[in-house]
Amino acid sequence: MHEMAIAESMLEIVEATARRNAAARVATVWLELGALSHVEARALVFCFDAVTRGSLAEGATLEIVTLPGEAWCMPCGDRVPLQRRGDPCPRCGSYQLEVVRGEEMRVKEIAIA
Amino acid sequence: MCTTCGCGHGEVRIEGVPSDGHDDVHRHSDGTVHAHAHGHGGGAHWHRVDDGARHGTVHDQGHTPFRTLTGGLGAVHAHGVPLARIVAIERDILAKNNAFAATNRQLFADRGTFVLNLVSSPGSGKTTLLVRTVAALDGRVPVAVIEGDQQTTRDADRIRATGVPAVQINTGKGCHLDAQMVGDAIAALPTDSGGLLFIENVGNLVCPAAFDLGEAHKVVILSVTEGEDKPLKYPDMFHAADLLLVNKVDLAPYVDFDVDAAIGYARRVRPGLPAMCVSATTGEGLDAWIEWLLHGAATAKAARDQSVEALRRRVGELESELARRAPGAPGA
Numbered sequence: 336m337h338e339m340a341i342a343e344s345m346l347e348i349v350e351a352t353a354r355r356n357a358a359a360r361v362a363t364v365w366l367e368l369g370a371l372s373h374v375e376a377r378a379l380v381f382c383f384d385a386v387t388r389g390s391l392a393e394g395a396t397l398e399i400v401t402l403p404g405e406a407w408c409m410p411c412g413d414r415v416p417l418q419r420r421g422d423p424c425p426r427c428g429s430y431q432l433e434v435v436r437g438e439e440m441r442v443k444e445i446a447i448a
Numbered sequence: 449m450c451t452t453c454g455c456g457h458g459e460v461r462i463e464g465v466p467s468d469g470h471d472d473v474h475r476h477s478d479g480t481v482h483a484h485a486h487g488h489g490g491g492a493h494w495h496r497v498d499d500g501a502r503h504g505t506v507h508d509q510g511h512t513p514f515r516t517l518t519g520g521l522g523a524v525h526a527h528g529v530p531l532a533r534i535v536a537i538e539r540d541i542l543a544k545n546n547a548f549a550a551t552n553r554q555l556f557a558d559r560g561t562f563v564l565n566l567v568s569s570p571g572s573g574k575t576t577l578l579v580r581t582v583a584a585l586d587g588r589v590p591v592a593v594i595e596g597d598q599q600t601t602r603d604a605d606r607i608r609a610t611g612v613p614a615v616q617i618n619t620g621k622g623c624h625l626d627a628q629m630v631g632d633a634i635a636a637l638p639t640d641s642g643g644l645l646f647i648e649n650v651g652n653l654v655c656p657a658a659f660d661l662g663e664a665h666k667v668v669i670l671s672v673t674e675g676e677d678k679p680l681k682y683p684d685m686f687h688a689a690d691l692l693l694v695n696k697v698d699l700a701p702y703v704d705f706d707v708d709a710a711i712g713y714a715r716r717v718r719p720g721l722p723a724m725c726v727s728a729t730t731g732e733g734l735d736a737w738i739e740w741l742l743h744g745a746a747t748a749k750a751a752r753d754q755s756v757e758a759l760r761r762r763v764g765e766l767e768s769e770l771a772r773r774a775p776g777a778p779g780a
Contacts, residue, residue, distance in 0.1 A: 420683035
């Protein structure tokens with residue numbers, strides 16, 4: 336959902352940083368995407384390609400770091416992996432889970448030249 | 449225009465007037481955005497880097513779709529990124545919307561207004577429920593409404609017909625409201641303190657989940673004609689909500705809908721989600737909803753009054769101090 340929009344948002348963030356650091360171009364962008372976030376990685380790559388044409392980031396490599404989903408399971412009293420919202424605890428099968436990780440959508444860093 | 453969504457660029461209207469007070473975040477050197485695919489040469493390449501994966505090979509600008517590297521970003525840096533400076537950013541992609549939402553939230557706190565973001569699929573009965581709610585509130589607290597739809601002012605017109613101020617946001621091609629649109633719409637509403645502000649989001653069970661508008665709570669409305677498994681099929685929205693209203697319960701005998709199952713499914717993705725069954729047409733269940741609203745409004749108003757009171761006390765203290773230190777000085 337909104338991958339084109341998100342690519343544009345990323346470009347804005349990346350360009351601002353690159354300009355502040357007097358860069359001629361952006362070589363690489365590292366993006367952290369949580370497994371439970373609202374974005375589909377493949378669609379984002381497609382859109383990033385389209386959106387960066389003619390910008391400082393044209394031709395940049397997009398590195399997507401997929402962060403795993405994690406939840407606090409109340410019956411287990413521990414953190415458990417969570418692949419998808421709506422899944423039960425993989426250990427005890429309970430749905431009493433609170434997501435603690437995996438919702439990130441963050442531009443982590445860039446490589447500039 | 450949505451701050452993170454290019455869709456609807458230039459087409460957002462508030463009360464029929466194009467909303468143009470935004471930064472143009474999509475300006476490129478050639479003035480256009482191309483949406484068609486390009487070949488591999490010179491384009492972005494996707495390399496999936498998973499935490500804790502097996503040790504892989506050096507990434508290159510080659511043709512394999514992705515490589516797995518271990519150890520997170522440190523390994524990537526060690527493995528062949530050409531001489532270049534790494535600049536940390538750590539910026540949340542939705543930061544811009546969140547900043548507008550924070551501004552909205554502060555304004556609502558300053559006014560002591562209880563703000564709700566009503567979300568659901570189209571046709572769940574949000575507007576009818578609002579009309580009914582306003583009538584039931586019967587002027588006990590000030591009420592205002594912000595309506596969101598792609599087109600038409602029909603919903604805002606319906607609300608205004610009840611005597612309540614309403615502003616219509618038309619998103620054009622946009623599929624959700626964002627905090628910047630809401631901030632602009634607030635400017636068109638009366639500035640009464642206290643009371644309730646309802647934001648009726650665009651009918652959409654997917655997109656609005658991601659966008660904070662500055663509200664106190666998202667209220668998700670699911671009608672009995674929609675199917676009890678919707679919370680499992682659209683988990684993000686139910687996860688984001690703080691209250692579930694099961695609407696159109698007067699039709700429950702005529703459709704195959706298990707209310708308990710629906711609430712149970714919702715609580716799988718959002719443990720402990722409070723739920724109420726209502727009918728906007730018959731009025732069934734409305735008392736509990738109204739009570740919840742009035743309680744929220746009273747809490748918001750009390751919080752504001754407390755902060756105003758604290759400020760007054762502080763002013764009093766400062767004035768006393770001034771009088772002590774500089775008797776006879778202006779203001780002492």
